Amino acid sequence: MAELADRYVTFYNGQKMPIIGLGTWQATDEEIETSIDAALEAGYRHIDTAYVYMNEPALGRALKKWFDSGKLKREDLFIVTKLPNFGNRPESVEKYIKRSLDNLQLTYLDLYLVHHPVGLQEKEGEMLPKDDSGNLLVDKSTDIISVWKAMEEQVHAGRARAIGLSNFNVRQISRIVESCCIRPANVQVELHIYCQQKNLVSFCEGLGITVCAYAPLGSPNLASFVKMIGDNPELIPTFSPLTEPIVIEIAKQHNKAPAQVLLRHIIQRRIVVIPKSTNPTRIQDNFKIFDFQLTTEEMEKISSLDKGHEGRLFGAGMLHGIHTHPEYPYDGTD
Numbered sequence: 404m405a406e407l408a409d410r411y412v413t414f415y416n417g418q419k420m421p422i423i424g425l426g427t428w429q430a431t432d433e434e435i436e437t438s439i440d441a442a443l444e445a446g447y448r449h450i451d452t453a454y455v456y457m458n459e460p461a462l463g464r465a466l467k468k469w470f471d472s473g474k475l476k477r478e479d480l481f482i483v484t485k486l487p488n489f490g491n492r493p494e495s496v497e498k499y500i501k502r503s504l505d506n507l508q509l510t511y512l513d514l515y516l517v518h519h520p521v522g523l524q525e526k527e528g529e530m531l532p533k534d535d536s537g538n539l540l541v542d543k544s545t546d547i548i549s550v551w552k553a554m555e556e557q558v559h560a561g562r563a564r565a566i567g568l569s570n571f572n573v574r575q576i577s578r579i580v581e582s583c584c585i586r587p588a589n590v591q592v593e594l595h596i597y598c599q600q601k602n603l604v605s606f607c608e609g610l611g612i613t614v615c616a617y618a619p620l621g622s623p624n625l626a627s628f629v630k631m632i633g634d635n636p637e638l639i640p641t642f643s644p645l646t647e648p649i650v651i652e653i654a655k656q657h658n659k660a661p662a663q664v665l666l667r668h669i670i671q672r673r674i675v676v677i678p679k680s681t682n683p684t685r686i687q688d689n690f691k692i693f694d695f696q697l698t699t700e701e702m703e704k705i706s707s708l709d710k711g712h713e714g715r716l717f718g719a720g721m722l723h724g725i726h727t728h729p730e731y732p733y734d735g736t737d
């Protein structure tokens with residue numbers, strides 16, 4: 404059994420974030436209810452969503468059911484959601500956090516993240532506002548510093564216990580840290596065996612900022628999403644962490660599944676993971692990562708699989724037009 408301390412990371416303000424949470428991107432309303440039930444029964448206490456995933460209302464209903472049953476209390480859970488790109492304006496932050504809280508039927512969030520440094524224009528009801536040529540409607544006037552000030556106000560107002568950033572690069576995090584009153588508590592970025600974010604992780608560690616890994620299994624459904632939004636799935640790299648031979652070999656040694664080794668490798672680096680699944684068996688399996696340990700040699704073997712920025716799946720190949728924004732974060736450097 405894992406020590407209790409192994410199951411959390413601790414923010415600089417003392418708040419504890421469960422080191423594994425359930426990802427919910429692409430989960431439909433119907434899937435949310437069964438996956439939340441399966442996850443909470445399996446022991447998950449941390450759920451990751453976002454305004455743009457459009458499943459906050461279903462998640463809110465599922466959570467209410469658990470609270471009403473008396474099986475769990477609000478303070479037992481760690482709920483994360485995110486400010487949409489089209490809310491990246493200081494005057495929009497309060498509006499969107501209030502909408503998320505209403506959707507989730509909650510009075511506070513444990514962590515509220517700026518989803519992305521790139522601001523988009525607002526087109527009511529559209530999650531990815533685009534022009535007639537299919538280019539994202541970027542808003543080049545985004546001022547990430549003033550957006551952050553508005554995020555800080557959400558902590559003062561009691562709507563968020565902690566605030567953080569997602570998809571920001573090291574230089575952007577550094578700009579926020581230099582001018583902030585409340586430091587980001589957590590930074591959520593793409594992180595898996597081929598994109599290990601070694602520089603960003605050590606930069607954040609040095610500042611006492613925790614890191615959360617999205618797409619820890621390599622987001623195997625990404626190409627179908629890219630096709631669905633009208634982008635070219637052929638531009639998405641075909642890396643597949645789940646079928647990496649070194650991972651399969653290590654998994655056999657431990658009598659574990661490749662997904663469990665991928666997740667274990669990340670939490671052993673003291674990084675939070677949020678694997679998404681709507682399949683109850685996989686939800687349970689993904690949580691069974693506290694009863695084995697990778698050896699130093701195994702950690703090193705997996706560490707050597709890193710491709711740095713080349714290993715990124717969520718890059719310029721998707722969201723046509725996003726790279727024209729001055730805050731586009733993935734230019735191949737830190």
Ligand SMILES: NC(=O)C1=CN([C@@H]2O[C@H](COP(=O)(O)OP(=O)(O)OC[C@H]3O[C@@H](n4cnc5c(N)ncnc54)[C@H](OP(=O)(O)O)[C@@H]3O)[C@@H](O)[C@H]2O)C=CC1
Nearest residue numbers: 426427428569617618619620621622624662678679680681
């Ligand atoms: N901040 C950001 O910009 C982003 C945040 N995120 C967050 O991170 C979460 C995780 O990332 P995501 O992109 O979903 O990708 P993941 O790497 O978590 O992969 C999820 C996919 O893997 C499948 N899967 C889950 N468990 C297993 C298993 N044990 N074996 C084999 N396949 C499995 C799932 O299918 P099935 O459901 O059928 O099990 C699903 O298709 C998101 O859900 C979201 O909450 C994600 C992307 C960007």
Ligand SMILES: O=C1CO[C@H](CO)[C@@H](O)[C@@H]1O
Nearest residue numbers: 428453455519717721722
């Ligand atoms: O969380 C996310 C999942 O992927 C989507 C497409 O890029 C984004 O909305 C967002 O980054």
